[in-house]
Amino acid sequence: MDYVEQRVAQAASNPDPSTTALLTPLNLLLLSVLLYAAYTLLLRPTAPPVLPKEPPAILFRTFTPRTLLPYNGENGAPVYLAARGRVFDVTRGRNFYGPGGPYANFAGRDASRGLACGSFDEEMLTKDLDGPLDTLSDLGPGEMEALKGWEERFEEKYMVVGKLVAVGEEGDGN
Ligand code: HEM
Structure with missing residues (x-):
């Protein structure tokens, strides 16, 4: 050995x-x-990461004053309003525009004239929902500035979800 x-x-x-x-x-x-x-x-193998759920897709739609009307926040509906042809989803501001809110008169409506004139009067809103849109052509520069100021605020806070056109001008029909 x-x-x-x-x-x-x-x-x-x-x-x-x-x-x-x-x-x-x-x-x-x-x-x-x-x-x-x-x-x-x-x-140890790790579980695949869970991705955050995507928010629902926003469809850009064409509204008429009549098809905009149901978006007034009643019974849990979203709240939309229009300003110079653009439809904003103001559901986040339900406290302002929802039922019982101080600006509920604008919900589901073309709010342009009321915002421009700083008025909640009924005649600020388009009466004939199947007629032509309010052209605002009689408004002065100060009123148009006020309206644009509101639009800028909306752009910061809310999504544009569509455009507002008169009945018969829907174009592609959606
Ligand atoms: C006595 C007069 C008024 C008072 C005391 C008043 C008060 C207020 C207050 C406290 C806010 C909330 C601001 C914020 O937290 O962001 C607000 C927002 C607003 N007000 Fe007035 N307001 C008055 C008149 C008007 C008038 C005449 C209009 C237009 C017709 C108007 C339209 C609005 C709109 C559109 C908002 C924005 C809501 C949003 O952010 O979506 N207000 N107001």
């Missing part, structure tokens, strides 16, 4: 006391905790 074989045989019959001293129950426990942590942190 050469020297190496002698050493191997010796080691097998007489394990190194320093190795056996490491195999205490506590160390085994720590080792298993370590292995488990390594497995969970590095190796």
Whole structure:
């Protein structure tokens, strides 16, 4: 038996006391905790990330004063209003425009003239829902400025969801 074989045989019959001293129950426990942590942190397959749900697609629609009318916030309906041909979804401002709100008169309506003149009077709103749109041609520059100011505010706060046209001018028919 050469020297190496002698050493191997010796080691097998007489394990190194320093190795056996490491195999205490506590160390085994720590080792298993370590292995488990390594497995969970590095190796365990992770669930695919859950992507946030997409908001519902906004369709740009063509409204007439009549088809805009139902969007007045009643019975949980969205609230839309129009200003110079653009329809804004003002549902976020339900407190302003929803039923019982201070500006509920504008809900589902062409609010252009009322906003321009700072008036809630009934005659500010298009009476004939199937007639021509209000051209606002009689308004002065100050009133038009006031209206544009409101539009700028709406652009910051709300989405444009469509355009307002007179009955018969729907074009592509949607
Ligand atoms: C006594 C007069 C009025 C008072 C005290 C008043 C008060 C207010 C207040 C406190 C707000 C909320 C501002 C905010 O938190 O963003 C507001 C917003 C508004 N007001 Fe008036 N207001 C008056 C007259 C008018 C008039 C005459 C009009 C137009 C006809 C008008 C149209 C609006 C609109 C469109 C909003 C914006 C709501 C939004 O952000 O969607 N208000 N008003």
